[in-house]
Amino acid sequence: MYREYYTYQDYRNWKGDWELIEGMPFPLPPLSSIKDQVLIFRLIHLLRERIKGFSVFSEVQWVVRTDTVLVPSLLVVEGEVEPPITIPPTVVFELVSPILYRRVESYKFELYRREGIKFYGLIYPPVRKIKIYDFRGQLPRLLFDGTFGEVRIPLSNEYEVTLTVEEVFEEL
Numbered sequence: 001m002y003r004e005y006y007t008y009q010d011y012r013n014w015k016g017d018w019e020l021i022e023g024m025p026f027p028l029p030p031l032s033s034i035k036d037q038v039l040i041f042r043l044i045h046l047l048r049e050r051i052k053g054f055s056v057f058s059e060v061q062w063v064v065r066t067d068t069v070l071v072p073s074l075l076v077v078e079g080e081v082e083p084p085i086t087i088p089p090t091v092v093f094e095l096v097s098p099i100l101y102r103r104v105e106s107y108k109f110e111l112y113r114r115e116g117i118k119f120y121g122l123i124y125p126p127v128r129k130i131k132i133y134d135f136r137g138q139l140p141r142l143l144f145d146g147t148f149g150e151v152r153i154p155l156s157n158e159y160e161v162t163l164t165v166e167e168v169f170e171e172l
Helices: 034-050 103-116
Strands: 018-021 026-027 053-056 060-063 068-072 074-078 090-095 118-122 129-134 141-146 152-155 160-164
Touching: 034 053, 034 074, 034 090, 034 160, 068 103, 090 103, 103 118, 129 152, 141 152
Parallel strands: 090 118
Antiparallel strands: 018 026, 018 068, 053 074, 060 068, 074 090, 118 129, 129 141, 152 160
16 A cells, blocks of 8 residues: 655645654644633743753654654753754643544654653643653653642652642633
């Protein structure tokens, strides 16, 4: 069976918002609402306020390899870097929408785990829920799953960031 195969060179010339996963293009829908945009801006603000020595970006390209370019809702990268990102982020957050839930909960979950992400956060805006997975071991470990309470992410051996679900969703 014939399957088209694209690379980062092709991707750079595309119009619109896309991800390229193992040579296959996937369209990215825009943030579904003003509330989703506010949520991402709120999370960026909280993270930039609380962590030093890391870069925080929303919807920027992470060039994983020549046939894979991902555009997570938000990512945290150690050090001062500029997009496109070419090293594995420490933390990736994805907004889980009805359109993308299968892709972010299964396919991208495994892809991020395989590509060296340390922590994967899933944010469910309609139900004000956050899940955080730790990918540092052999198997993924669920660190947090809830609609209230404190989320702790150990970015390094010496450095941890703490958020509460309530403050992430505060302005919604």
